[in-house]
Amino acid sequence: MTPTADQPSAWQRxxxxxxxxxxxxxxxxxxxxxxxxxxxxxxxxxxxxxxQNHGLLDTIRLVGTNAxxxxxxxxxxxxxxxxxxxxxxxxxxxxxxxxxxxIPLVYLLGRRTVSIRAGLVGSSVFALSPFVTYxxxxxxxxxxxxxxxxxxxLTMLRGVESGRAGWWVAYGLLSCLAMYTHYTAAFVLVxxxxxxxxxxxxxxxxxxxxxxxxxxxxxPWVPKVxxxxxxxxxxxxxxxxxxxxxxxxNAFEQxxxxxxxxxxxxxxxxxxxxVIGLGLLVAIGGLIFRFASRGRDEAMxxxxxxxxxxxxxxxxxxxxxxxxxxxxxxxxxxxxxAPSWYGLAATIGALVTLPGGAVTLVSGALVLGGYGAxxxxxxxxxxxxxxxxxxxxxxDAEARPxxx
Numbered sequence: 001m002t003p004t005a006d007q008p009s010a011w012q013r014x015x016x017x018x019x020x021x022x023x024x025x026x027x028x029x030x031x032x033x034x035x036x037x038x039x040x041x042x043x044x045x046x047x048x049x050x051x052q053n054h055g056l057l058d059t060i061r062l063v064g065t066n067a068x069x070x071x072x073x074x075x076x077x078x079x080x081x082x083x084x085x086x087x088x089x090x091x092x093x094x095x096x097x098x099x100x101x102x103i104p105l106v107y108l109l110g111r112r113t114v115s116i117r118a119g120l121v122g123s124s125v126f127a128l129s130p131f132v133t134y135x136x137x138x139x140x141x142x143x144x145x146x147x148x149x150x151x152x153x154l155t156m157l158r159g160v161e162s163g164r165a166g167w168w169v170a171y172g173l174l175s176c177l178a179m180y181t182h183y184t185a186a187f188v189l190v191x192x193x194x195x196x197x198x199x200x201x202x203x204x205x206x207x208x209x210x211x212x213x214x215x216x217x218x219x220p221w222v223p224k225v226x227x228x229x230x231x232x233x234x235x236x237x238x239x240x241x242x243x244x245x246x247x248x249x250n251a252f253e254q255x256x257x258x259x260x261x262x263x264x265x266x267x268x269x270x271x272x273x274x275v276i277g278l279g280l281l282v283a284i285g286g287l288i289f290r291f292a293s294r295g296r297d298e299a300m301x302x303x304x305x306x307x308x309x310x311x312x313x314x315x316x317x318x319x320x321x322x323x324x325x326x327x328x329x330x331x332x333x334x335x336x337x338a339p340s341w342y343g344l345a346a347t348i349g350a351l352v353t354l355p356g357g358a359v360t361l362v363s364g365a366l367v368l369g370g371y372g373a374x375x376x377x378x379x380x381x382x383x384x385x386x387x388x389x390x391x392x393x394x395x396d397a398e399a400r401p402x403x404x
Contacts, residue, residue: 020120021107028103028127028136031375035137036096040088041261044139048091051079069228071221073180074141091139098147099136103127105150106345112157113306114350121364122349128371130259130268130378131334132341141181142338148178149188150342153313156192159210160203172210176217183225184317184331188339191316192309199305241333248325252318254334256344257374268374275373279366280348286355286363307350313343 040048050067051059059079063072077094084090106126110119126132135142152174159167178185189211196207241251253264257273264273317340321332352363 017116017120021104021123024107024120024124024127025100025103028133029100031127031133031379032096032099032136034379035133036089036092038137040091040139044091047075047078047139048082048088051075051082051091064224064227066227066231069231070141070182071180071224073177074144074182077144078139092137095136095138095140095143099132099143102132102143102147102150102342105147105154106342106349108154109150109310109342110346110349112154113310113346115353117353118346118349120349121352121368122346124368125348125371126342126345128368128375129341129345130371130374131255131257132338132345133375133378134259134261135335135338142335145178145181145185145339146342148174148181149185149339152178152189153192153309153342156196156207157309159206160196160200163203163206165206168206168210169213171207172213173217175211176214179214179218180221182339183228184321184336184339187317187320188313188343190320191312195305195309195312199308241330241336243330248332251332251334251337255318255337255341257370259378260335268370268377272370272373272377275366276370279363279370280351282359282366283351283355283363286359287351290355310343310346310350314340314347316340316343 046068050062054062056076056079059075060072062068063070063075068075074094078091081093082090084093103123103126107119107123110116110122112119132143132146135146152171155167155171155174158164159171175185175189178189193207193211197204200207241247250264253273254260254262257268257276258264259267317337318332321336324330325332348367352367353360355363
């Protein structure tokens with residue numbers, strides 16, 4: 001049988017695909033290492049102060065106060081990483097490792113749910129995305145959160161396929177650790193559990209049991225959850241992320257195209273967003289045409305349930321945060337949508353590759369070209385944020401006695 005896009009030859013599977021994935025991961029590593037050396041900013045300074053100036057148990061206790069409204073797991077990792085030396089950037093090491101490790105896992109998710117080519121495109125998008133590149137070189141827990149969530153998704157899929165208890169235990173433990181990293185993990189965890197309950201009835205009981213295990217292990221932190229929800233810091237964070245349609249549109253554009261600290265109009269800029277958006281529209285148009293002209297079964301060769309899973313994950317955080325906003329709880333900011341980014345990358349990979357032929361070539365060139373342009377721009381001056389270290393060094397060099 002002649003290999004197709006979804007049935008590559010053994011040589012392609014054994015040689016070309018691993019080499020391509022290694023190159024994609026290397027590009028992602030280089031981009032993240034470049035940002036890793038930049039000055040610490042914003043909440044990273046809070047993380048550094050907490051983990052450098054306190055013992056491990058005191059760090060956990062302090063995170064449980066109003067000093068933080070985030071669970072402790074990423075702080076524990078940063079506490080250990082800062083014991084490796086004096087460089088303040090070591091607070092970012094867990095994020096760097098997690099951000100790079102997630103790239104091949106996005107490939108695995110795309111391959112398991114759609115196709116090998118979808119996995120490669122999805123992992124490329126994840127590697128190039130300025131949004132997740134920034135968080136992979138940031139001393140907060142978002143990159144670690146994404147790694148734990150994609151790990152929970154992949155172990156859940158293995159549990160569904162194999163029925164082995166070990167995969168379900170791993171799924172429960174990773175889900176619990178994700179909740180110990182950031183509360184917004186709940187959006188993705190609820191969404192993917194709903195997918196299992198609907199798509200795989202035989203796995204319902206064991207999936208619920210795994211989540212019960214996760215909930216049991218999370219019980220010690222529940223009082224802190226209630227305190228965090230009542231913390232005055234919550235109101236401050238809501239105010240900082242902005243209200244109104246303009247602020248929410250900016251947050252969505254930052255999440256899909258740009259950078260958490262920069263206005264989308266300046267980074268990556270309208271041209272880049274239009275190129276990526278046009279590429280996605282070409283792919284969607286190609287899928288609709290294929291679906292309409294060739295019949296439903298032939299038009300959608302990928303397993304519909306796998307495609308449904310990655311779409312559900314991609315939409316989980318933004319949709320649930322939008323629903324909460326309607327009830328008066330405003331969590332709808334770009335960084336709070338970060339947990340869904342691996343699902344977004346996998347979905348983009350599926351959209352680009354499912355139409356096939358010239359549509360896939362054009363769509364892929366536009367989408368990857370757009371994200372590549374954003375990555376290049378982030379590398380240069382347009383991607384800079386406040387250079388705290390450089391400013392401090394300049395002040396020290398030029399200050400004179402009596403200056404104020």
